[in-house]
Amino acid sequence: MDKNIYFKNWIHNWNWGMRTALFLILMFTIIQFSLFSLTQNYVVSYFGAQPEDVTFSIQVTYISLLFTLPLQIRFLNYFNTKKYLITVLLIGIILNLLSMKTTEIEIFILLRFLQGMIISFIAGGMLTFIFSRLHEEKKMAVGYSVFYGTLLGSSVVAGAPSAWIIDNTDWKMIYYVVILFQIISILIVFLIFKSEREQKKYPLYQIDWKAYLILGSGMFAVAYCLVYGPKHYWFDDKSIVYSFFLAIILISLFVLRQLNSKRPIIHFSIFKSKRFVIGLFFLALFYGLKDTINLVYNYVSVINQWSNYDYIELAAVNISGMALTMYIASQLVAKKKFPIHYFLILGFILMLAFNFWMYKIISPGLDFSDLMIPIFLQGASSGMLFVPIATFILSSVPVHTGISGSLVGGTVRFFTTLNSFAGYYTLQLFYNQHYKEQFLKYLTPYDLNYAERNSSSVQSFISKGFTPQESVSLANSSILKSITIQTQLLTNQTIFLGVSYALIGIILVVLSHFIYRKLSLIQRNSKSSVKNITIQGIKIQ
Incomplete structure (x- = not known):
């Protein structure tokens, strides 16, 4: 591809200037995707909605982002690039202004769907331009590292100013910050893109x-x-x-x-590739098992009641671990010297270390220093796994299938993330009820430990000036609260242990397959060497 069909000459040969400009537009756009992931409690209270409504709005945004990706490529190849990007960004500003005014959760979800389309149009375009600036051997590894890293890192980048805004002003001021980012993006587009299109125009009627x-x-x-x-x-x-x-x-x-x-959107012939299907399987495992980190975030926000700043600081540690290993993995993948087994084994070992570590330490009152290392390991596992798996998947499909591989991979992420959300939620309901019933067996006047603690709690409240009747009620509430916390901790511990066992099984399967391949290779080489032996004395070539 001619690298200068989009950009003005003054920045075309300035690689770092170009990379910075494209990355800023990408970051400012993707921030909108995860804008409410760290501040959803305020959205819930503002709309009088349920947490599931905010989760659904995030999924709706991802749906529109995902199935709009093929469209954005067609639009990018049809419209004048500069005018197209500026128009989409202006529509994005209008949508944010409307979101600021709405008070209905249903309208908010609809607007989030439309915003997902805007994110896809801009972010997809930025990825196209970034790919056009990369060497062929680095396109997939580096390109998808930038996109995935930006997608995950955006929650922290958006979360920090969002927390400050929420604590100091009206939370809807967040929209003004996003609009400011969009205005900056428009200025960047105006400065770096050519006014006249120089690429072939593809029709939209097909x-x-x-x-x-x-x-x-x-x-x-x-x-x-x-x-x-x-x-x-x-x-x-x-x-x-x-x-x-x-x-x-x-x-x-x-x-x-x-x-x-x-002219299918998805070429289902890609499923004929065994490598592609195996890659999807590991992508599903990765997304399904990595979400145990949400148990930690729920723990610090609900049980420990951390502030938004502490919560975001912990998330930043996770993102730093991911960024470090993602950079390492992308460099190694680009060199093509290591089979995917290395990345799978190391990545799932890091994920195992996180889950088993949390299983061992989960208890009331954990602070930042207790959680820093396991949270870093979880991020490191994500960075080590995603790039090699994504590259493995996309390198397994023919070029003529276009972005079918990316769409299917994104769809697998969508289904797996929803399944893990529903699965972990259901597991928590089941184990919470199970452990609560176990505790309730001992909450009888005949249990000496319960009777002693209850009596001590009642006396404590009486000494603080409460009436005997109020003290009994407060003592019972205190015990029930303690039971709720303990059941949730035991539930988390059970899930962490179960996922640890699953990861051990995955690691053993991958390791055994890797050893089998090595032994088969040695055996083939040995047979090849025997064929090269000629009987002239004994001569080995």
């Missing part, structure tokens, strides 16, 4: 709009089912039943339409 509508609707149904399912006791609720069957019907229709389409 876009299969019906397929996009079916795919988007099916993903919405899946998201609704898996986000609200645990809360509504799954199929005991009719809306979950309807969304489940609607998801199956719509996704089946999409697959059939793609199989019979001349």
